[in-house]
Amino acid sequence: MSATAAPQKPRARDRAPAPPRTKRRGRWLGLYSKAVIAYLFLPIAVMILFGFNDPKGRFNYTFQGFTLRYYSPSELLAFPELNEAMRHSLIVMGISALAATTFGTLIALALTRYRFRGRGAFNLFLFLPMATPEITMGSALLALFVTLNVSRGLTTIVIAHIMFSISYVVVTVKARTATLDRHLEDAAADLGADPWTTFRTVTFPLIRPAILAGALLAAVLSFDDYVITLFNKGAVDTVPTWIAGATRIGVPVQVNVLGTLVFMVGVVYVVINLIRTRGEGTPAIAPR
Amino acid sequence: GIRGEAERNRTEENGAAQDPDYTTDEITGTLNFANWPLYIDRAKGKRPTIDDFEKSSDIQVNYQEVIEDNESFFGTIREPLANDQQIEWDLIVVTDWLIAKMARLGYLEQLDHSRLPNFEQNAGEVYKDPTYDPGNAHSIPWQSGITGIGYDPKRTGREITSFEDLFDPAFAGKVGMFTEMRDTMNLTLLGLGVDPQEATVEDAERAQQKLLEQREAGIVREYYGNEYADALIRGDVWITMAWSGDIFQLQFDDPDLQFVVPDEGGILWVDNMAIPQNAAHPIDALEFMNFVYDPEVAAQITAWVNYICPVPAAQDILAQAKDNYTQQVAQSPLVFPTPEMEARLHSYKTLEEDEEEAWNDLFNQVIQG
Amino acid sequence: MSSVRLEHLMKTFGDTVAVDDVSLTVEEGEFFSLLGPSGCGKSTTLRLIGGFEDPTSGAVYLGDRDVRALPPYKRDVNTVFQSYALFPHLDVFENVAYGLKRRKVPKEEMRSRVGDALRLVDLDGFDRRRTHQLSGGQQQRVALARALVNKPSVLLLDEPLGALDLKLRKQMQLELKRIQNEVGITFIYVTHDQEEAMTMSDRMGVMNRGRLEQVGRPQEVYELPATAFVASFLGASNLLEGEVDSADPPLAKVRLAAGATIALPAERLPVARGAVQIGVRPEKLTISASGKDERADLNTIEATVTLSTYVGVSTMYECRTADGATVIVYVQNLGAPEDAPSQGQKVRLGWSPEHTFAVEPRGRS
Amino acid sequence: MSSVRLEHLMKTFGDTVAVDDVSLTVEEGEFFSLLGPSGCGKSTTLRLIGGFEDPTSGAVYLGDRDVRALPPYKRDVNTVFQSYALFPHLDVFENVAYGLKRRKVPKEEMRSRVGDALRLVDLDGFDRRRTHQLSGGQQQRVALARALVNKPSVLLLDEPLGALDLKLRKQMQLELKRIQNEVGITFIYVTHDQEEAMTMSDRMGVMNRGRLEQVGRPQEVYELPATAFVASFLGASNLLEGEVDSADPPLAKVRLAAGATIALPAERLPVARGAVQIGVRPEKLTISASGKDERADLNTIEATVTLSTYVGVSTMYECRTADGATVIVYVQNLGAPEDAPSQGQKVRLGWSPEHTFAVEPRGRS
Amino acid sequence: MRRGRLVPFLLSLPGAIWLLVFFALPMATMLSVSFQEGSLEEGYRFTGTATNYTDAVTKYDFILWRSLLFGLIVTALTLVISYPLAYWIAFRGGRRKNLYLLLILLPFFTPYLIRTLSWKFILADSGFLLGTLKDVGILDEGFRVLATPIAVISGMTYNFLPFMALPLYVALERIDGRFLEAAQDLYSSRRETFLRVTLPLSLPGVFAGSLLTFIPAVGDYIDPEYLGGVNTTMIGQVIQREFLTSNDYPEGAAISFLLMAGILVGVFLYARALGTEEMTG
Numbered sequence A: 001m002s003a004t005a006a007p008q009k010p011r012a013r014d015r016a017p018a019p020p021r022t023k024r025r026g027r028w029l030g031l032y033s034k035a036v037i038a039y040l041f042l043p044i045a046v047m048i049l050f051g052f053n054d055p056k057g058r059f060n061y062t063f064q065g066f067t068l069r070y071y072s073p074s075e076l077l078a079f080p081e082l083n084e085a086m087r088h089s090l091i092v093m094g095i096s097a098l099a100a101t102t103f104g105t106l107i108a109l110a111l112t113r114y115r116f117r118g119r120g121a122f123n124l125f126l127f128l129p130m131a132t133p134e135i136t137m138g139s140a141l142l143a144l145f146v147t148l149n150v151s152r153g154l155t156t157i158v159i160a161h162i163m164f165s166i167s168y169v170v171v172t173v174k175a176r177t178a179t180l181d182r183h184l185e186d187a188a189a190d191l192g193a194d195p196w197t198t199f200r201t202v203t204f205p206l207i208r209p210a211i212l213a214g215a216l217l218a219a220v221l222s223f224d225d226y227v228i229t230l231f232n233k234g235a236v237d238t239v240p241t242w243i244a245g246a247t248r249i250g251v252p253v254q255v256n257v258l259g260t261l262v263f264m265v266g267v268v269y270v271v272i273n274l275i276r277t278r279g280e281g282t283p284a285i286a287p288r
Numbered sequence B: 001g002i003r004g005e006a007e008r009n010r011t012e013e014n015g016a017a018q019d020p021d022y023t024t025d026e027i028t029g030t031l032n033f034a035n036w037p038l039y040i041d042r043a044k045g046k047r048p049t050i051d052d053f054e055k056s057s058d059i060q061v062n063y064q065e066v067i068e069d070n071e072s073f074f075g076t077i078r079e080p081l082a083n084d085q086q087i088e089w090d091l092i093v094v095t096d097w098l099i100a101k102m103a104r105l106g107y108l109e110q111l112d113h114s115r116l117p118n119f120e121q122n123a124g125e126v127y128k129d130p131t132y133d134p135g136n137a138h139s140i141p142w143q144s145g146i147t148g149i150g151y152d153p154k155r156t157g158r159e160i161t162s163f164e165d166l167f168d169p170a171f172a173g174k175v176g177m178f179t180e181m182r183d184t185m186n187l188t189l190l191g192l193g194v195d196p197q198e199a200t201v202e203d204a205e206r207a208q209q210k211l212l213e214q215r216e217a218g219i220v221r222e223y224y225g226n227e228y229a230d231a232l233i234r235g236d237v238w239i240t241m242a243w244s245g246d247i248f249q250l251q252f253d254d255p256d257l258q259f260v261v262p263d264e265g266g267i268l269w270v271d272n273m274a275i276p277q278n279a280a281h282p283i284d285a286l287e288f289m290n291f292v293y294d295p296e297v298a299a300q301i302t303a304w305v306n307y308i309c310p311v312p313a314a315q316d317i318l319a320q321a322k323d324n325y326t327q328q329v330a331q332s333p334l335v336f337p338t339p340e341m342e343a344r345l346h347s348y349k350t351l352e353e354d355e356e357e358a359w360n361d362l363f364n365q366v367i368q369g
Numbered sequence C, D: 001m002s003s004v005r006l007e008h009l010m011k012t013f014g015d016t017v018a019v020d021d022v023s024l025t026v027e028e029g030e031f032f033s034l035l036g037p038s039g040c041g042k043s044t045t046l047r048l049i050g051g052f053e054d055p056t057s058g059a060v061y062l063g064d065r066d067v068r069a070l071p072p073y074k075r076d077v078n079t080v081f082q083s084y085a086l087f088p089h090l091d092v093f094e095n096v097a098y099g100l101k102r103r104k105v106p107k108e109e110m111r112s113r114v115g116d117a118l119r120l121v122d123l124d125g126f127d128r129r130r131t132h133q134l135s136g137g138q139q140q141r142v143a144l145a146r147a148l149v150n151k152p153s154v155l156l157l158d159e160p161l162g163a164l165d166l167k168l169r170k171q172m173q174l175e176l177k178r179i180q181n182e183v184g185i186t187f188i189y190v191t192h193d194q195e196e197a198m199t200m201s202d203r204m205g206v207m208n209r210g211r212l213e214q215v216g217r218p219q220e221v222y223e224l225p226a227t228a229f230v231a232s233f234l235g236a237s238n239l240l241e242g243e244v245d246s247a248d249p250p251l252a253k254v255r256l257a258a259g260a261t262i263a264l265p266a267e268r269l270p271v272a273r274g275a276v277q278i279g280v281r282p283e284k285l286t287i288s289a290s291g292k293d294e295r296a297d298l299n300t301i302e303a304t305v306t307l308s309t310y311v312g313v314s315t316m317y318e319c320r321t322a323d324g325a326t327v328i329v330y331v332q333n334l335g336a337p338e339d340a341p342s343q344g345q346k347v348r349l350g351w352s353p354e355h356t357f358a359v360e361p362r363g364r365s
Numbered sequence E: 001m002r003r004g005r006l007v008p009f010l011l012s013l014p015g016a017i018w019l020l021v022f023f024a025l026p027m028a029t030m031l032s033v034s035f036q037e038g039s040l041e042e043g044y045r046f047t048g049t050a051t052n053y054t055d056a057v058t059k060y061d062f063i064l065w066r067s068l069l070f071g072l073i074v075t076a077l078t079l080v081i082s083y084p085l086a087y088w089i090a091f092r093g094g095r096r097k098n099l100y101l102l103l104i105l106l107p108f109f110t111p112y113l114i115r116t117l118s119w120k121f122i123l124a125d126s127g128f129l130l131g132t133l134k135d136v137g138i139l140d141e142g143f144r145v146l147a148t149p150i151a152v153i154s155g156m157t158y159n160f161l162p163f164m165a166l167p168l169y170v171a172l173e174r175i176d177g178r179f180l181e182a183a184q185d186l187y188s189s190r191r192e193t194f195l196r197v198t199l200p201l202s203l204p205g206v207f208a209g210s211l212l213t214f215i216p217a218v219g220d221y222i223d224p225e226y227l228g229g230v231n232t233t234m235i236g237q238v239i240q241r242e243f244l245t246s247n248d249y250p251e252g253a254a255i256s257f258l259l260m261a262g263i264l265v266g267v268f269l270y271a272r273a274l275g276t277e278e279m280t281g
């Protein structure tokens, strides 16, 4: 019956694209997601805006007029200690994120790949640094440094940042390693890869998203930390501590400019990559 | 009187543990100076005052802007000082009440006033022999400010003169108070007609009651740190406790904003220079202290910082400046208070330890409902 | 009524044409097998029916309904996936009960149906096991139970018995057949085991490189393959090059390259003249010492035994003809090993014209 | 020298005994198959040899070395995993090259060896495919290539051809055999396909419920199964209940429950008296109309045909004896269908004493 | 006896030592501080007293509960907001996944103070958002967001969003599409597929994200300090004041340990309820 009728149906019908079941929903989801990202960027927009402000007094609170003045090199460098603080922040962030990610990933692997005595207790112990109020942790650590007569500086800041970031990395990475297919690691070992090589060539690529996420979290934690840094910084300032002090006199516009520049570096990186991966992401973002 | 005696007792008590002498009697050529960010004059990324000092004295200044606020700075140096260790600073700038506290705890060196002729000569009279540091034994002022009331007449619709205006239900939800215990408690005591210096714990309890009522009635919007200035200019608060220097700055953006020392009285607080115990380069520190009491130098600093200058002679120097901004600085009563204003100013009450604990407890109950 | 109908179905992945213009009608209650070599597009065809892939072109009908717009969960079809796809967060019981739960089958009934399904696949007592604690075959059986328990109107099975041993497989084959008869559901069954396809199916289709080369009843396809590919895919087949000599009914004649002339029913010739390949199944051949009694009604060729292999049920002989073609012969091991031909021996291979088929010489592939 | 030696190997998972007291020696260069039903412990045994599981007790030797302390990457053993375990983040080429890279094989050599290996498994041109873009069988072939390319001294293969169609499987079987001969490596080969095991292996072992029930050359195991399980697992086997009548050499006699007396070589009796099961393979049976010519040297029983099924190469008859036992008979389809027995017909089944074996009646299972 | 025994310890060693020396050791001292008595002037001495704890409970129990409540609300909000986002990145991000991750985090590479000031600008009583709404008449003239619990909770939700989104993404990203297909095959609508398969399979991420959000949120002081008003005090602020303003270290330490205990109990119950202990190791 219809078996014979079917071939006569217009060809166009055959070619009619299958109804985009998943795509439509995907569009809503994509719109929503972009809205959330936009929301995350909202305060940044304000920050950028106030980087172009031309306040008459020392407070950069209300928009007084547009100027590019603070982007001029002389104004940008008007507060070398701010730039210095930025340099410190970046150094601390880089080192501590790297170390915390390394330590944390190793612990996550140990916790999820092996059963060993004290595993449960260790697991619980790892929550403690996250549960400890910063000020408590900061002053306790300071007491330790004082007792050991360690002078405070970049090193002690890095030590502290690594310390409080590890748990965050562990928890993040564990969310993935817990369910990794063990056969893949077996296969690597079978093919002559020692544990390190197995990690490097198989485990790591497979958990890379988690490690990346953990590293980013550690970086944000470090960059944003104020209280713990405060206690262990000695004569060194990071961006948050310097700004906190500056609020009393008035946070200079340069802070917004510097923040904008850091942000722009990230944006430029993202944009370049978006262009490079054109058409590979969601159809909605890629130009049609 | 009583204060000075207690001080002497303490010093004697700790005499054995605490070296009465400086670690050195020589100029070493190095000075480690901890100050608040942006609390000294700047030009083209440099600090002229520091540069001038280095040139004139052959002392290298390691100037660091590491102090965020009194309490956390004290938190970070307390441990080593309590352990009788040397900290990295030879010279620090902290507010008067903390000077009193640190002196009480024996954390500060005595000042050798023979090395501070400029101070004797140029300092304003209000700044000499203050209640928080009798005889300027441990400190001399850096800059100072007034705690009073700031408001936006456009919004309040009327002139503000009294402390009671902070309790006007018409401003409910638009009133700002401070998280700073000393500012808020002392100002409230003044509002209640009590001289802070004479205040008892009962007075403090009355002040607490007053503040609690204000809070319960929904008049207070928020207890602010530094951000009250932001809220004021944005209209989130209409009337608020305020520091003179902030309002001076805000007036550039909104000239309508006003600062008043309430009729009941306001508070003069002073940020002081002091030498921490066991400092490595005390003489260099004294050299610097003396240096900034040169009126020219004081004027240079004040012209940029715009806080109240402890050297009255600086006003005349600034008044001779040609540029508009400096003229404004020179003429503003918020930088050089009028004698009439000064007459209404009081210092914080210098608190004994148990008093401090009691006041803190009372105040914490206010802001941590 | 037709149960599943594919019309000019096509699916490409980039440059790969996985399914190439497949049209097919499967009747209600039919057991239909898809047979074909690895990578020929069997799984993709099933996935198109199940709704897991959108066709590049062409249409899929379930009953009389064009289901291209229908998501998988709205198609009354269940699939046993080749990779099992058992839910790792659920235990065996929960995996099997999953579909019933979605359809709100009452607790009691659910429990008994899941129990039955697990018993069917011989996994009694494994209810509470996690999927990663199962052997390969056990996982496959869970996947089977998970689909069967729903009794859908069409069941798609992608090599559902691949990981099972012969005994269990035979048993499951019977069970599947029984279930299918009982419930009357349509089975589309992907397998690479032609014996399985042949014993179980009502009809079967042979796929090659995305195309459906032949569809028919098993015996039909086996005995009269339509293409050289089908002939060789369905068990070892001997194909010999030749040229049509005469195409007259009833028996046509084809002259082989090796010399002999072969008779076969004329209607089986794909072409009336020119080159053809004639074929015969290895088990249809008899092997006898060269020169022994010759029957005129048989096709015969001379050859030399090059290899003999014992394969349990039978012995396989590889023989070489005069022109170098290889002919495979299966001889059932009846137990008279003394007259078995030995390696190197000259033999005569004979078979009936009835068992002879012819295909076009391989163009491609 | 022995290549792999297992001594009283045991592995339990909780309550499950996956491998139960297995002792086994595989010689160097030997092709050894492990055969057994789903879940019998084949994969676990391989994983113990490969070093992926620690034995609960017992020892594993590679060469003369106790390797229990050796991690997998230090064992000169490669495995083809049942679940393939292809690296999802690498493409086909990189997957296959993985082992060579670990051993720092020079780029050029690596490229050519990977190319060879891919050609071997018929995956030319798939180098740059991602594993999820492959069909099931293609994935399996990549897994195979990935192990083969390393030419280890021992290769463990867990159902390496399970997802391949017959034709490709046959081809791969030959290739595997060839490689094994060429390189002289030891193969331990898990399969559930007894024909595969029989055609390929030098020796094979049959596992059941974690135990190794019989080890021997394929023909030996097939023709003279040691247990009822082995008999029935290796192809349909007919087992008939009986009682030992006389155990005297050369031919012992067993009286069947169904009445007939069966002769068999006396040394094959597992017990000297009492109950035994005698067995015969379906293809060893001849089927003839009841009452037809009887040969005295054959064992015979009377039966009725209950079912006949066409299975391509042969036809299978299910017959029922007087006492209700079922006997399966395979008859090769030689093409004389006119005298094929029909359903319901009374027939006589005959076979030679040489093809008769005996096992102990099933105790368990 | 072979591989395995030592490996986990070796793997944990660097991190564990770090935490032992720089966290456990100082915190042990802090624990002893919480049992001390005395004053700043006279020094604090260990007496084993529990009054710091009893005082803390009687004085701050309400604030403690409020902090837990706020933490809970914030965790729920971040979960609801970031799940679809993480889902979208994981399943539709293609090769841009990492970029989207970076995008989510980029705003947090600006100083928190600046971000907070920006929020104050955006949410000002008569700012461009509320001001406009008030002018149009949608909102009452007295309406405000700043200095209310809403502001605190929104601020925390904003600041902790990445701490939820990233672990969720990590867990979602590895979910095999085959499971979703199997679920759909077994009559699960999109919703059911999500509820029965995607969600359970992403539970390790939900769990991890909740921990990373809830734990620091309960102890947060920045958001309530800057965005809160008179009735939004959280325990983090109390501890901050105990340490910095009152210099009452024993009391501050005692409250800290109470908070930590409360959090651990919460986490434990949560893990139980979610049944993810096994999944997250």
Ligand SMILES: Nc1ncnc2c1ncn2[C@@H]1O[C@H](COP(=O)(O)OP(=O)(O)OP(=O)(O)O)[C@@H](O)[C@H]1O
Pocket: C132, C133, C134, C135, C136, C137, C138, C163, D013, D014, D016, D017, D018, D036, D037, D038, D039, D040, D041, D042, D043, D044, D045, D082, D192
């Ligand atoms: N991790 C495990 N936990 C618990 N039981 C297990 C585990 N792995 C395997 N088993 C059980 O051990 C037994 C043997 O499993 P194994 O994988 O060795 O079987 P197999 O012979 O390879 O079967 P198949 O042919 O089905 O792959 C099975 O019953 C299986 O359920």
Ligand SMILES: Nc1ncnc2c1ncn2[C@@H]1O[C@H](COP(=O)(O)OP(=O)(O)OP(=O)(O)O)[C@@H](O)[C@H]1O
Pocket: C013, C014, C016, C017, C018, C036, C037, C038, C039, C040, C041, C042, C043, C044, C045, C082, C192, D132, D133, D134, D135, D136, D137, D138, D163
């Ligand atoms: N996602 C994909 N991307 C690219 N190619 C694909 C994809 N899926 C399948 N293919 C290709 O399409 C062809 C058909 O694949 P399919 O899985 O249908 O084969 P199959 O007949 O099921 O084979 P097997 O018996 O090996 O499972 C194969 O060549 C395969 O490599």
Ligand SMILES: [Mg+2]
Pocket: C042, C043, C044, C082, C158, D135, D136, D137
């Ligand atoms: Mg397939």
Ligand SMILES: [Mg+2]
Pocket: C135, C136, C137, D042, D043, D044, D082, D158
């Ligand atoms: Mg297995």
